[in-house]
Amino acid sequence: MPDPLSQLPGYALRRAANAMMGELADRLAPLGLRVAEASVLMLAGARDNQTSSEIGRILDVQRANMVPLLNRLERAGLVERVPIDRKSSAIVLTLAGRQKLREVEAVTSAFEADLLARVPLDHRDHLVPALNALWR
Amino acid sequence: MPDPLSQLPGYALRRAANAMMGELADRLAPLGLRVAEASVLMLAGARDNQTSSEIGRILDVQRANMVPLLNRLERAGLVERVPIDRKSSAIVLTLAGRQKLREVEAVTSAFEADLLARVPLDHRDHLVPALNALWR
DNA sequence: TCTCAATTGCTATTGCTAATAGCATTTACA
């Protein structure tokens, strides 16, 4: 038994998440995106007129940390900050952003499929519900 | 639907792991330990005469990053570096380290139980096998 | 309608974790 901790749910969860995040980061790197940036892109594409704060609340990213993240996406020409009123802005995908989102979706759906394929069939359908029960 | 990403296995995995790690960190903080430190303590306690490199290989912590971690544990009087030969040292728990390990085990087993309790019964037994299939 | 609390977007800073590159010494194998 090379790893006496692997029967602990918390440990297994951490190791699986680390491995997964590393692989996803590798797959997104060719698109010039980090995982957090890709999530923001997906969220901004899913619903219009969301503010930075709203996206941050959904993803559990604090307002302060959304700023440099959105700056990078804006500098890359993928999103725009479109004023809603004098205080807030909507995060809107540019044309290039929508194109990039399509690539992100291709990468992530292939990734999620590969991920699930590694899980034995009899456990597979239980994974997402079990995980979501842990934090939602 | 507050979170359109939560059906993605990778996303659910990341969110669950983050929530879990945060909670475990909070529970270990009163012992003066971080999660990584507690794992090293558990591993060093599980088998004797392991070197820093061996522990690092099991936990996927690089040699370079084991150094400050073990320094902290040593400064706290929980482990000792006992020379095996002129190159390697065994990481050995001190008396205080064995005592601390008992506290760590109490915290983690309570934690793991609480974790599993949040998972609906019909998914519960599938969680650890599914997670381990993702990285082992 | 006026006031005050809450919200927004931001700056600046910090700590933790992990990654990289490099180095001297020691060990193990062929």
Place this chain on the structure above:
DNA sequence: TGTAAATGCTATTAGCAATAGCAATTGAGA
């Protein structure tokens, strides 16, 4: 025995998240 591999370490870096604080704007209740 000679060479490749391993060990423990230093030093540095990048990414990510957390905190504190601030000016301006908005919104809700009196």
